Amino acid sequence: MIVPFTLWQRYGDVKLVRDHYAAMAAWIDRLESHGSGLIQPAGGYGDWLDIDDGTPLDLVGTAYFAESTAMMAQMSRALGRSYDAMRYLALWSDIRDAFHTRFVGADGQVGNGSQTSYVLALGFRLVPDGLVKAAADKLVAVIKAHGGQLTTGFLGTGGLLPVPTATGYSDVAYQLLEQKTVPPWGCQIGNGAATVWMRCDVIPTAGIPHAPVPNSLNHFGLGAVGDWIHRTVGGIDPDPEHPGYKHFFLRPVPGVGTSGSGPGWADERYLSPYGQVRSCWERSEGAFALRATVPGNSTATVFVPASSRNAVSAPPGACFVRTSGGAVVYEVGSGTYTFTARWSGDSAAKVQGRAR
Numbered sequence: 001m002i003v004p005f006t007l008w009q010r011y012g013d014v015k016l017v018r019d020h021y022a023a024m025a026a027w028i029d030r031l032e033s034h035g036s037g038l039i040q041p042a043g044g045y046g047d048w049l050d051i052d053d054g055t056p057l058d059l060v061g062t063a064y065f066a067e068s069t070a071m072m073a074q075m076s077r078a079l080g081r082s083y084d085a086m087r088y089l090a091l092w093s094d095i096r097d098a099f100h101t102r103f104v105g106a107d108g109q110v111g112n113g114s115q116t117s118y119v120l121a122l123g124f125r126l127v128p129d130g131l132v133k134a135a136a137d138k139l140v141a142v143i144k145a146h147g148g149q150l151t152t153g154f155l156g157t158g159g160l161l162p163v164p165t166a167t168g169y170s171d172v173a174y175q176l177l178e179q180k181t182v183p184p185w186g187c188q189i190g191n192g193a194a195t196v197w198m199r200c201d202v203i204p205t206a207g208i209p210h211a212p213v214p215n216s217l218n219h220f221g222l223g224a225v226g227d228w229i230h231r232t233v234g235g236i237d238p239d240p241e242h243p244g245y246k247h248f249f250l251r252p253v254p255g256v257g258t259s260g261s262g263p264g265w266a267d268e269r270y271l272s273p274y275g276q277v278r279s280c281w282e283r284s285e286g287a288f289a290l291r292a293t294v295p296g297n298s299t300a301t302v303f304v305p306a307s308s309r310n311a312v313s314a315p316p317g318a319c320f321v322r323t324s325g326g327a328v329v330y331e332v333g334s335g336t337y338t339f340t341a342r343w344s345g346d347s348a349a350k351v352q353g354r355a356r
Helices: 002-011 015-019 021-034 057-078 082-103 115-123 129-145 154-160 162-166 170-178 185-190 225-234 345-350
Strands: 236-238 247-250 265-272 275-284 287-294 299-305 319-324 327-332 335-342
Touching: 002 015, 002 057, 015 021, 021 057, 021 082, 057 082, 057 115, 082 115, 115 129, 115 154, 115 162, 129 162, 129 170, 154 162, 154 225, 162 170, 162 225, 170 185, 170 225, 225 236, 225 265, 247 275, 247 287, 287 299, 299 335, 327 335
Parallel strands: 247 299
Antiparallel strands: 236 247, 265 275, 275 287, 287 335, 299 327, 319 327
């Protein structure tokens, strides 16, 4: 389900979706009939390798049932299966309601309050709009209660930085990224890692991992943070409504980290089906500059971190759209554009990204 969907989103080719559609539809049918009131039974590995912060298995299963159904609705529409798309969208809405009733409290607590409970619910849009802020606040409180460290396993880690970023806590996301103690990324880098390890609690000596095992020293579980780095630090964010980078977002979120400064620059490049996309930004005292490249036959929506339109100097060909989430938004066509803006720490704190 996730692989055909992701490949379609990145490359704009529906062949794999079409080839595997029947199998994916059968999987949704099984999940629909397998649960009780659409809530999935507690089973499977769950949030594998969480750090003493387990998440209820029925919550994990139901959250992924909802997200898989949402993917099917989008893939059905892409194949011109309008009836299927409407049916899956209605099913997703029913699963969302069941999830809310079972797992989301009136105060915004999700499940047992684990980091992954909040990440899955918020990242998969399963929290009612009126409770999103309360749930995001509780996620941040849980992160801080663990000393600013992650406790998520394989299923929660991918969304742990995007969800705070999308809900106005990009500073918390950067602080998680920059932590130097176990877990995870800063400690691994500090101990000579050139790849991302499977576990947070194992420091290799002479290339040989200590117990516990198993422990791959090149693994995607914690490496899921790379997607956030590309989309948020670099700022190249695909548009789910226009797969294959026919249209995309350039939305860097400079943020502030544990030092109070965060990265001072980033240069992100991606070879899309239409050619190279580039987002190159730098900030200094009081100033921010973004150089954006959009390949031929593509368009982009550019988000410049700034408090108002008057704070931005936009190039010819950039069409102002609105201000949104701490950024000034422009539409551009193919070409290379340089934007400059007045910059402050407040600008960083207000910029928001996307949860998924």
